[in-house]
């Protein structure tokens with residue numbers, strides 16, 4: 469039997485009976501050493517000695533109760549657990565050795581123990597594996613990064629399978645700013661088998677909507693992305709997230725969105741601090757504004773956040789919308805952002821993904837709210853902007869070798 473510490477990264481009710489759960493796990497032995505030493509893991513390199521894996525499982529509602537300390541109350545994103553894996557058993561899970569590997573190993577879970585955050589172990593683990601040692605960035609430093617980019621002409625949504633990756637671009641489709649840098653992972657990594665080669669011609673900063681890996685995994689494949697500035701939300705994180713944060717911090721490229729600011733306006737739009745509790749709901753949303761004649765083409769990029777947890781958008785009307793959470797359903801989220809008359813909605817997901825995104829429920833809700841011009845990333849990279857009918861620009865990288873050619877508008 470092997471013992472691991474697991475950070476619960478994603479938890480979704482697939483249908484009324486079955487849960488999908490993804491953990492970021494590390495061997496207990498390795499992590500115990502780190503917890504003992506209690507050094508600053510952002511500057512010291514101790515964390516590099518700790519392996520981290522993905523562990524994904526589907527679990528029936530009734531089975532949840534069989535695990536001694538798990539209940540609907542204790543299964544929560546951002547929590548830590550102790551997980552025991554065996555070679556045989558009843559409850560199967562798939563372990564992925566690395567983020568670019570879609571050949572998982574089947575394991576069996578014999579027990580999952582909830583680590584109460586109020587216990588000394590709970591406190592220790594969530595403070596050692598965290599962003600606590602890094603200060604919030606100043607509003608000024610973030611505004612400077614954002615106002616450094618040229619005025620954009622269009623928005624792009626890239627086909628990265630079951631994940632999210634968007635950019636605001638110049639008229640040729642060259643990214644000036646990325647919003648998320650993700651792609652399909654784990655059981656959905658096959659939806660992102662052709663990894664993109666990204667464009668950094670204009671030194672675009674990367675905004676991270678939230679810390680779920682399907683929103684940053686491309687940083688694992690394209691190392692150049694580590695040399696640009698990242699603006700990230702302060703959230704609970706696991707070992708693999710900490711490793712990314714450390715790489716960025718050591719390069720001087722990690723900027724933490726200041727928690728006390730509800731929004732950060734800049735020349736091409738506004739960052740908004742989401743107000744929910746879960747990882748999906750407590751990150752950053754982006755409103756992009758592209759000047760067009762005497763008006764603006766306004767697009768909402770919510771990441772995976774429920775619309776009701778994004779302040780300011782209630783009374784706004786949008787031309788463009790990236791459907792939240794890949795079109796995943798949020799049963800209690802009834803209010804859809806208001807659409808302007810000529811509009812575009814984009815669904816970013818991977819074909820036949822394990823979550824059944826986009827859900828019919830979500831598509832219907834958006835349609836009923838008059839979001840009726842739909843584009844799906846499964847058909848290729850997308851652009852949207854004020855001139856719907858304009859020709860799609862060629863070679864975003866001005867003939868340098870990226871794979872971001874736009875396919876549809």
Ligand SMILES: [Zn+2]
Nearest residue numbers: 631680682772
């Ligand atoms: Zn996502």
Ligand SMILES: [Zn+2]
Nearest residue numbers: 678680748772
């Ligand atoms: Zn998410």
